[in-house]
Amino acid sequence: MTVIDGSVDYEADGESADTGDFQDAEGIEGRVFNVSGGDWDEILTGLQEAPEERIVVNMGPQHPSTHGVLRVILEIDGETVTEARCGIGYLHTGIEKNTEYRNWVQGTTFVTRMDYLTPLFNETAYCLAVEQALDIEDQIPERASVIRVLMMELNRISSHLVCLATGGMEMGALTMMTAGFREREETLDLFEFITGLRMNHAYIRPGGVAQDLPPGAVDKIGSYIKLMRKRFPDYAKLCNENPIFKGRTEGVGHLDLAGCMALGITGPVLRSTGHPLDLRKSQPYCGYETYDFEVATWDTCDAYGRYRVRLTEMYESLRIVEQCLDRIQRTQGQPVMVEDKKIAWPAQLALGSDGMGNSLDHIRHIMGDSMEALIHHFKLVTEGFHVPAGQVYAAVESAKGELGVHVVSDGGTRPYRVHFRDPSFTNLQATAAMCEGGQLADVIVAIASLDPVMGGVDR
């Protein structure tokens, strides 16, 4: 067996390609080649000395085309992949454990960092679970739900754009990359305008959202929709009938409906098999049943189909965003947080001369007018609210599939256990089924079509 380690070795020892019998590490036999730049001829000569049929390649975790720190262990025979295994855990941050040491509201600041391309889905799913555990899901104001839907759909667009951009880049379609990130930037500008941050917003909170949309948001989103309606067709023109793009993606990463069911695959990958499973339709939350949109499907079960599903979903998301704008104008001035003062966050923010900060009116109220308001503020911010003991599971249709949150409370002010069923984690299990028996170059395309984000996989 020959092992080629693709990781970059920064030790400048003069010899760029080490060859030699590898006996130090347990369980690895045979020859190991450390490829760290240099002369490929040496490696080829080394290989020819002892011709072997089985080569194991470690692709990643620092490989630029594995979507972050994913390590793929490939056994190849010539250009054919005979075995593909994923090594994950390089981005494990212990977010689930950490949430057990903060109160329920602080949980949103943690979970938003899981899948960093879909922060608003993480926050919404977590908040829906907490609200169910509190039994207040009927009391969420309409405007808060509309803002949640608006933010989630914008987030779906930005997440799909990254998928198309990086997926295109990994195939060599650099125009996809520059165009995709340009449009994503427009979306992140909107996020920054509304929440204050481009990523890791902690904007959606148990009971509603942190604050109302700033003045001018509707106009900004309106011009964003206009711009995207002009630019999205460019993707279709660039790729839909592009013979090189189709040649790289058609029939690649094949996974049919039976495979998806067995492996628990959801999202665009499942919909590329023709099954229109979308939680927004089948088990609506946040009032999705009142919006008019179509579930995108394709029937080729391959990477091309997944690209087409994502592209169509971006258009559908724009439609939903448009409908949200009408409702936002209609619900102008309505609350964005539950009425229950034992749950609603007491602190209010306002724009001052030096930027966004604590609302002076609120400070004046708690410091000058009402001792009870001060106590209430202090208790809720430092201690937090209690959630009755029990467990609930809430799920949303994130850009990548079913994002499930399992929350267990012991009746305290902190979560007893928060578990995220991240779609990236589950979908990545399909790597072996999609790649084995295919070409080495198709591994990249297949993984890109799954759209895994390691922040969500490892949590």
Place this chain on the structure above:
Amino acid sequence: MTENVPAVPEPGADSPGGELIATRKGMFGVRNGGDTSGYGGLVRRIELPGASQRPYGGYFDVIADELEGALEEQGLPVEAISAYVVYRGQLTIHVPREHLVRVAKTLRDDPALRFEMCLGVTGIHFPEEAGRELHSVVPLLSITHNRRIRLETTAADVDPHIPSLFEVYPTVDWHERESYDMFGIIYDGHPGLTRILMPDDWLGHPQRKDYPLGGIPVEFKGAQIPAPDQRRAYS
């Protein structure tokens, strides 16, 4: 003084109210030393919702009827299902571990049930619930009927074995590895139960409650904030 303190059963014992997972004394997270809060004599029983009685409401009764009928046909005893818990409009079916695989297979294959999709595994650790410290919860989704339920199985810390559902739902492959990695639950019959997120040579199972969070105090000028797991807790 003691006559005012309610009798406290041992954690893990069945109680009519619910599933007792812990008993706590005092308030404001004071675990040792003198409690200056005045709540030192307070004893609280921490209970999860207990078994529900029929009717469970909605489609839950249909599921219970169909499942019980199908299990009876297979000759499984009545104890194959230990409890139905309905909480917040969600149904959890508690299944003893020896019957878990058969029950899951029935839920997947019976045409009236058809829970085709498994949505992973959640491990939970209740260190004070004697004999059932480790819980393994499996959410299921029926696409055919658009229904959701959960299966819950428990195991003791001294014997942390639960049969693997890999044969029924291949998707639990990584989820069971994660639950093993984080809680030390051993899923018998799993094709390759190795650590998945932590390094292979890691000691301990990090998400168990007896595993410390770690962290260092945060220094400020003239003040120090203790590490997150040393701070005051109100629960």
